[in-house]
């Protein structure tokens with residue numbers, strides 16, 4: 557078939573049936589979608605950036621606050637609620653200090669390959685519980701005991717195994733005290749990420765047992 561010219565289709569077909577028209581359509585749609593992809597990439601980046609105003613991921617210094625987890629009627633799902641001051645290990649940190657501590661925890665979790673058994677934000681293996689909301693897990697008893705029990709568990713998960721009737725046990729990862737603090741900070745920060753209700757069906761640790769001194 558002859559190449560159609562710019563002006564008229566030699567085949568005598570209607571303009572909307574010409575090869576030339578559809579070739580231009582393909583070029584415009586591809587270019588338009590490439591543009592949309594670039595815009596969405598930037599938008600996603602701003603939404604997942606820690607501390608972004610419009611985002612779902614809180615600033616690292618959120619570990620200075622009490623993290624609640626409540627049902628939101630409008631969204632019909634569980635949503636993290638950032639509460640009053642309740643510093644992790646009783647020590648309020650600056651944003652930089654908090655980021656350094658959370659980073660240390662995240663790198664520890666990566667270096668020790670906790671994903672070999674656990675999922676974090678849905679990624680990983682399904683042998684052990686998802687750790688996304690582990691900070692809010694009822695297994696820690698209540699908010700007062702949580703920091704101590706998490707520390708004891710991570711220092712020696714064999715002696716402090718709960719297993720919840722699964723008979724599965726976590727081997728001792730031999731973490732240093734600093735690594736344990738980092739991991740707990742990382743888990744607390746992660747529990748404050750709005751994950752659209754993931755994991756679903758999650759039961760929350762009894763709320764409101766922590767006296768923060770700033771609540772009326």
Ligand code: HEC
Pocket residue numbers: 664665668669670671672673674683684685686687689690691693695713716717718719720724725726727729739
């Ligand atoms: C060999 C598999 C395995 C590895 C690797 C592993 N865990 Fe576990 N973990 C488990 C099992 C099984 C449980 C549940 C048993 C229990 O609670 O006694 C568990 C429970 C936990 C809990 C309690 C979760 C909750 O919601 O109550 C935390 C926190 C945890 N692990 C953190 C870690 C961290 C951090 C690492 C990496 C340093 C890690 N685990 C590596 C198997 C593993």
